[in-house]
Amino acid sequence: MIDPDHCPPNWPNPDEPGALAGIRICDFTGQLAGAGATKILAALGAEVIRIEDPVRQGKWDILRGTQPFVGEHRGIEAGGSFNNHNAGKLGITLNLRDDRAKELLRDLVAVSDAVTENFAAGVLERLGFGYEALRRIKPDIVYVSNCGFGADGPYGSFRSWGPIVQAVSGLTFQSGLPDLPPAGWGYSFMDHTGAYYMATAILMALFHRRRTGQGQWVDLACIEAAGTLHGAASLDFTVNGRPARRSGMPNSNRSQSPAMAPHGIWACDGDDEWVAIAVRHDDDWQRFAGAVGEPWTGDERWARLAGRLAHEDELERLVGSWTAGRPKHEVAGSLVAAGVPAAPVLRPSERIDGDPRTRDWGLWVTVPHSAVGDTRVEGLPVRLSETDWAIGRGAACLGEDNQYVFGEVLGRSADEIAELEADGVI
Amino acid sequence: MSAFDASSPASPRPLDGVRVIELTSERCALAGKLLADMGADVIVVEPPGGSPMRAYEPFAGDEPDREQALWWWHYNTSKRSVVLDLDETDGADDFLRLVSTADVVIEAEPLGRLDAAGLDWRQLGAVSHAATGAAQPSTDAGRRNERLIWVSITHNGRERPDPPATDLTVLAEGGPVWSCGYDDHTIPPVRGGGNQGLQMACHYAVATLMAALMWREDSGRGQLIDVSMLAAANLTCEFATYFWLNQQVDVQRQTGRHALPQISEPTQVRCADGRWLNTGVPPRRGPEFVALSGWLDELGMAGECPYTELLKLGESYEQIDILHLDADPLSAEVFGAGRDTINFLAERLGAHELFVGLQSIGLACGIVYSPEEMLTDEHFVARGFPVEIDHDGIPVTYPGAPYRFSATPWRATRAPRLGEHQDLLAD
Numbered sequence: 082m083i084d085p086d087h088c089p090p091n092w093p094n095p096d097e098p099g100a101l102a103g104i105r106i107c108d109f110t111g112q113l114a115g116a117g118a119t120k121i122l123a124a125l126g127a128e129v130i131r132i133e134d135p136v137r138q139g140k141w142d143i144l145r146g147t148q149p150f151v152g153e154h155r156g157i158e159a160g161g162s163f164n165n166h167n168a169g170k171l172g173i174t175l176n177l178r179d180d181r182a183k184e185l186l187r188d189l190v191a192v193s194d195a196v197t198e199n200f201a202a203g204v205l206e207r208l209g210f211g212y213e214a215l216r217r218i219k220p221d222i223v224y225v226s227n228c229g230f231g232a233d234g235p236y237g238s239f240r241s242w243g244p245i246v247q248a249v250s251g252l253t254f255q256s257g258l259p260d261l262p263p264a265g266w267g268y269s270f271m272d273h274t275g276a277y278y279m280a281t282a283i284l285m286a287l288f289h290r291r292r293t294g295q296g297q298w299v300d301l302a303c304i305e306a307a308g309t310l311h312g313a314a315s316l317d318f319t320v321n322g323r324p325a326r327r328s329g330m331p332n333s334n335r336s337q338s339p340a341m342a343p344h345g346i347w348a349c350d351g352d353d354e355w356v357a358i359a360v361r362h363d364d365d366w367q368r369f370a371g372a373v374g375e376p377w378t379g380d381e382r383w384a385r386l387a388g389r390l391a392h393e394d395e396l397e398r399l400v401g402s403w404t405a406g407r408p409k410h411e412v413a414g415s416l417v418a419a420g421v422p423a424a425p426v427l428r429p430s431e432r433i434d435g436d437p438r439t440r441d442w443g444l445w446v447t448v449p450h451s452a453v454g455d456t457r458v459e460g461l462p463v464r465l466s467e468t469d470w471a472i473g474r475g476a477a478c479l480g481e482d483n484q485y486v487f488g489e490v491l492g493r494s495a496d497e498i499a500e501l502e503a504d505g506v507i
Numbered sequence: 508m509s510a511f512d513a514s515s516p517a518s519p520r521p522l523d524g525v526r527v528i529e530l531t532s533e534r535c536a537l538a539g540k541l542l543a544d545m546g547a548d549v550i551v552v553e554p555p556g557g558s559p560m561r562a563y564e565p566f567a568g569d570e571p572d573r574e575q576a577l578w579w580w581h582y583n584t585s586k587r588s589v590v591l592d593l594d595e596t597d598g599a600d601d602f603l604r605l606v607s608t609a610d611v612v613i614e615a616e617p618l619g620r621l622d623a624a625g626l627d628w629r630q631l632g633a634v635s636h637a638a639t640g641a642a643q644p645s646t647d648a649g650r651r652n653e654r655l656i657w658v659s660i661t662h663n664g665r666e667r668p669d670p671p672a673t674d675l676t677v678l679a680e681g682g683p684v685w686s687c688g689y690d691d692h693t694i695p696p697v698r699g700g701g702n703q704g705l706q707m708a709c710h711y712a713v714a715t716l717m718a719a720l721m722w723r724e725d726s727g728r729g730q731l732i733d734v735s736m737l738a739a740a741n742l743t744c745e746f747a748t749y750f751w752l753n754q755q756v757d758v759q760r761q762t763g764r765h766a767l768p769q770i771s772e773p774t775q776v777r778c779a780d781g782r783w784l785n786t787g788v789p790p791r792r793g794p795e796f797v798a799l800s801g802w803l804d805e806l807g808m809a810g811e812c813p814y815t816e817l818l819k820l821g822e823s824y825e826q827i828d829i830l831h832l833d834a835d836p837l838s839a840e841v842f843g844a845g846r847d848t849i850n851f852l853a854e855r856l857g858a859h860e861l862f863v864g865l866q867s868i869g870l871a872c873g874i875v876y877s878p879e880e881m882l883t884d885e886h887f888v889a890r891g892f893p894v895e896i897d898h899d900g901i902p903v904t905y906p907g908a909p910y911r912f913s914a915t916p917w918r919a920t921r922a923p924r925l926g927e928h929q930d931l932l933a934d
Contacts, residue, residue, distance in 0.1 A: 085725045100715075100722040113745065121711075125718045149746070149753040161753030162746070212510065212913075231911070233511075236886040239866040243745075244764065244774065245873030248785040251881045253763065255700030256687060262775055263783055263875050264697040267686035267758075267766035268745035274703075277710035282910045284717035285545055289521035289915050291724055297914035298510055304881070305892050306909040311701050311878040313565060313577040318879035319893075319904040320567045320577060326877040333700040336675070338578060339563035344675065346684065346695040353692050357679035422671040424680035426696055429751035429758065432682050432741055438663050442738050445752065457752045462708065462738030463715045464664065467730035468722055 083192070089128040089171060090485055093473035099126015100468040104287065107186075107193035108132065108170065110279075111142030113269060114243065114303060115199030115227050116166035117276030122283065123169035124461055124470040130189065130486055131167060131477065135174035135507060139479050151453045157479060158452035164476040168448055168458040172477025173486045174507045177208050181506045186210065187218050188491045194290075195223040195283055201240055202228050212298040221296040223286040227279045231302030241304070243269025250307030255314065255325065256333050264333075274310070275303035313338050335393070342389040343369075346426060347401045349409040355426040356409045358400065358416060362386065365421050372419035373403055450475030483507055510913045520546025521915045525720070527611040528602075529586070531558035533702075534615035534736065535660050536582035537709035538716075542611075543585035544908075544919045550605060550928070551586045554593075557925045558583075573925060580922045584896065584905070588923035589932060593624060601932050606631055607652055610729075611716060615660040618669040628657040628731050655729040656719045658712050663737040672736070677704035681740025686747045686758060686766035696760055707739040775875070776850055782858035783875040790845035790870060791829060796821030798868035799848060812851055817844035882906060896921050 085103035088095045092102075104127040110116045116131075123129040133139035138157050140146060144166065146157035151164060175182040190196060196215055198205050205211060205226070215222045226232060229241025229249075244265070247253045253265035282299045290296050308315075317323045317338075325331065336344040336359065344359045360369050363385060370378035377399050382388040389396055404412050409425035416423035425431075432439060439445065446460045453475075461470045487493045487507065501507045523546040529539040531553050543549035551558070560582065561573035568575060589605075592598035603626070606612060612628075614621065621627040633653040659665055662672050675698050678684050683703070688696040712734045719730055741748070747758045747766055758766040763775040763785070775783050790796050800818045803809040821827075821841045832839040849872075852861055862874035876884065882893050882904070894907035898921050908917035 100718040103725075104721070121714055122718075125715070149750045149756075151753050162749045165749055165752070230886065231890055234886045234890040236863075236866065240869075240871040241873065242787075242871065244785050245787055245871055248783075248873030248875045249881060249884075251876050251878035252699070252701065253785065253875050254877045256697055258689075258694065258697065261689065261694070262777070263763050264688050265763045265775075265785075265875075266683075266699045267688065267760045267764070268747065269765075270683070270699065270703070270743065270745070273743045273745065274707075274710065277707075277714060278909050280714040281541065281710070281717060282912070284714060284721065285521040286912065286915075288717060288720055288724075289519075291721065292524075293519070295914055297912055299913070300511060300911040301909075302890070302892075302911075305887065305890070305907075308878070308881050308887065308892065309906045309909045310703065310706060311906070313563070313581050314701070315878045315882055315906050316567075316577040316581055316903070317565045319882070321565065321569065323565070324877060324879050326880070331700055333698050334675075334695060336673075338565060341673075346675075346679065346698070348695065355679075355684075355695055357675050357684065357698075359673040359675045361673065417670045420671055422673045422676045424672070424676035426679045426684050427682060428685055429682065429744070429747045430755070432680065433748065433751050436680075438667065438737060439741055441667070442664065442735060444738050444741060459742050459748065459752075461715070462711050462735045462742055464733040465715065465719065465730055466733075467726075467728060468719070 087128065088126065089123070091169065091171065091474040092126065093471045098468070099124070099471065100465060101125045101127035104128065105193045106130065106283070107189050107196045109196070109198035109200065109205065110227070111199065112144060112242070113162070113166055113272035114275040115197065115279065116142070117273060118227070118279035118283065119170060119197055120166050120168060121276070121280045121461065124472050126468065129170040130193070130482070131170045131172050132175050132186070133172060133479060135176050135480065135505065136178070151450070151456050154453045158450070161456070164450060164453075164456055165458045167476035169472045169474060170477060171482035171486060172480065173483050174480040176506055179504075179506045181501060181504075183209060185487065185491065185507070189486070190215055190218045190222065192490060193219070193222070194287060195225065197225050197279070197283060199227040202226070202230070202232050202237055216296065219296075221290055221294055223283065223290055223296050223299070225279060225283050225286065225299040225301060227275060227301040227303065229303050231305065232300040243272040246271040246275065246303045246307055250304045251311055251325070252307050255311060255331050257331050258334065259329050259332050271303055271307050275301070275306055278306040340386060340390060342386065342393050343396050343400050345397060347404040349404050349412055350406050351408070354409045356404055356412045357424050357426060359422040361422065368419040369416065369421050372415050372421065375403060446472050448472055448475045451478050451481060480507065511911045511916075518918065519915050520918065521912070522547035525611065526550070526609045527613060528552060528605050528609045530614040530616055531560065532615040533560055534705055535613045535658075535709060535712070536560065537706050538613050538658065538660070538712045539586060540582050540584055541709070541713045544917050546915070549586040550931070551583060551588050551923070552602065552605070553588055553590050553925060555590055561925070581905070583922035584919040586923055587928035587931065588926055589929050590926040593626060599624060599626060602626055603631070603650060604932070606655065607650075609652070609655060610720070611656045611658065613658045613660070613712070618661060618665065628659065631655065632657050632731060633729050653728060654723060656716055656723065656732065657729070658716050658732045658734065660708050660712055660734045660736065662735070664735045665733050674698070674702045674704040677736050677740050681737050682744040682747060683740055686744060686760055688760040689762045692760070704736065704740055707743050708734050708736040711739050772846070776853040778853045778858035778861055779855055780857035784853060784858045784861055785873045785875060786846070786849050787870065787872045788829070789842065789849060790821060791824070791827045791842065793822050793824050795870060796824070796845065799845065799870070802864060802868050803848070808852070808855065812848060814844040814848045814851065817841050818848060821845060894919065
């Protein structure tokens with residue numbers, strides 16, 4: 082156990098430790114699905130020590146040194162996604178081909194609360210640090226592994242990343258319009274969400290250990306985590322025998338569960354400008370009709386949900402005839418003022434630098450980075466009244482915290498560290 | 508694998524002994540479920556007549572019935588239900604008594620409703636020690652529970668406006684919708700399915716409250732966790748956000764693949780059985796070309812495949828630099844041959860055969876399954892992902908654990924009937 086008030090050296094205000102002060106994570110995660118999890122823990126005050134391979138310059142994580150780059154900077158310290166996902170963590174290097182690096186890793190595991198990774202299944206075990214080995218080093222260690230298909234099973238050797246996880250889990254299928262190919266998610270949604278599940282799993286296992294002294298292994302298969310996210314659709318199959326793969330489906334801009342109409346996304350004035358509107362019930366319809374104020378809204382067929390659903394195609398065309406040529410903010414604003422859920426579809430530029438709501442929340446945090454200067458990274462969508470989150474620094478440069486971790490945490494002398502460095506061990 | 512034996516009713520769970528009071532709402536139901544399935548005693552408080560979720564389609568047997576709503580079943584496993592009318596004195600008193608026994612309250616009520624009734628964090632939570640904490644009335648100290656953790660999920664935090672909003676509108680203004688859809692931008696952008704706009708906030712709420720529970724173990728103090736749905740959506744947009752933060756450029760949506768500033772190659776291919784496959788990144792390394800050629804041979808298709816010779820050339824590459832294909836026409840041709848070969852195979856094989864075949868030779872790809880196809884796939888069945896939950900003698904198959912804990916496995920029971928656990932108010 083380290084001091085419960087221990088703040089990592091890069092924590093911005095040692096007088097106000099985070100909720101997870103005193104927790105140390107020995108972290109092999111990368112990309113977003115793993116690194117996104119320990120980023121949350123770091124922002125909540127844990128000391129996250131991220132381990133990279135000096136031989137490959139940490140490029141197992143493909144986001145290290147790939148676009149989008151920070152401004153005009155290029156190279157392994159300039160990957161903007163990497164900087165975001167690893168902000169607030171410490172960074173060390175270990176060349177695990179060398180026995181001296183393995184000894185350092187054993188020493189680090191011995192003073193850590195959890196070991197986290199999102200390699201392909203079995204990689205850490207082949208390095209000699211599977212769960213049984215970790216437990217021999219520290220009997221109450223929490224070990225959380227995260228990969229697409231999980232640690233075992235018929236597809237145990239299959240590999241994945243976000244879009245593959247989304248495809249196999251059903252998430253891609255469920256996102257699209259009728260008679261078109263799957264639209265899916267236009268990004269690695271499950272890298273984010275896999276990271277959320279991973280952060281939760283680490284903390285639940287640590288909480289259990291805090292209360293009982295018992296460690297454990299958590300096997301997180303991102304595809305299974307994704308398979309829990311379909312709401313009622315899976316049960317509609319298992320209970321009613323109604324598959325999601327059926328005529329007219331998916332149609333994810335409409336709302337079948339719960340049934341709402343009109344419900345969708347319509348074109349507005351301008352190039353690629355859109356508004357989303359959700360009429361939840363008959364009361365919303367009356368408000369909607371009042372705000373629109375056009376004769377067609379008085380048609381009796383629209384007064385009840387059943388009528389709106391029965392003629393939904395026609396209703397959607399009428400709604401589109403009203404939104405067309407109107408500015409999206411004006412359409413959304415008039416409906417919200419009337420009490421109807423509506424929102425413009427916002428571009429990144431609009432929601433990040435044009436929406437005072439995200440700015441006022443403090444969602445985009447400017448942090449220093451040792452190689453590329455000040456950068457902007459994502460904060461957290463929560464505020465804690467007693468132990469709020471904080472991010473004091475961007476991602477560590479390769480091996481940036483070797484002195485602190487090998488020296489202060491593991492007790493190696495400056496001479497020893499210099500020798501390890503000269504020998505390519507760190 | 509022995510590390511992950513199926514759970515038994517006797518297995519401990521990490522949140523045993525943690526009591527959570529959840530005010531029912533579609534905005535926080537997943538948060539309560541995540542805690543309840545890991546052992547927390549989650550008491551979901553419903554208004555007279557029941558949670559609005561009990562009226563959401565679809566229903567078991569397609570008969571509208573508040574006990575048969577599948578949405579309710581899915582999001583409320585492992586919870587207990589009591590009915591309270593918070594607008595009446597008796598109901599409010601019962602709520603206060605429940606909160607005095609609780610470790611955590613989770614609510615997503617319209618802003619100001621609980622405060623007006625004297626039932627908010629401001630009246631019931633610990634007096635804030637933080638200098639920046641919102642002012643709290645000092646009266647009724649006896650009602651306060653110093654150890655209480657209060658999770659409040661709102662559109663954009665407790666200090667800001669609370670407009671009418673749904674999953675769709677949160678995803679539209681929060682960013683995800685911009686990135687999803689089709690190459691053809693006359694087609695509207697698409698809302699990703701499954702109510703993820705509601706679920707994103709729940710994920711952050713649960714991770715954060717677990718941290719607050721950890722902190723309380725040492726400090727003995729609870730706190731307020733203020734969760735913004737709009738902010739959670741903004742933080743779940745991946746490259747759209749990183750391209751803007753770092754390069755000040757907006758990404759463009761593209762069919763079935765990443766939205767990027769530039770137009771990329773398609774990654775979905777329709778297979779001989781009409782189903783789709785996400786091809787991932789086509790072969791780039793020598794051994795991958797060797798494996799692909801070998802599989803073509805095995806299938807007896809090498810002769811008719813027009814790309815066989817180019818695949819042979821690929822075998823000598825350590826790794827094709829796919830970011831600089833413009834500068835190297837031969838590499839571009841070889842890389843294209845790998846992609847074309849996968850398309851050639853897709854015209855002749857079903858999606859599942861192509862998926863398993865490519866993965867078995869080391870090429871990462873994914874079949875586009877519907878939810879029920881994932882749930883019945885042999886891999887996930889072998890791992891025990893689909894689980895049967897007893898509904899009064901009738902087993903019902905559900906998606907199971909999102910994570911497998913070796914010592915404290917996930918375990919779920921059916922969602923409660925309306926007011927099924929009213930008796931616990933008599934304790």
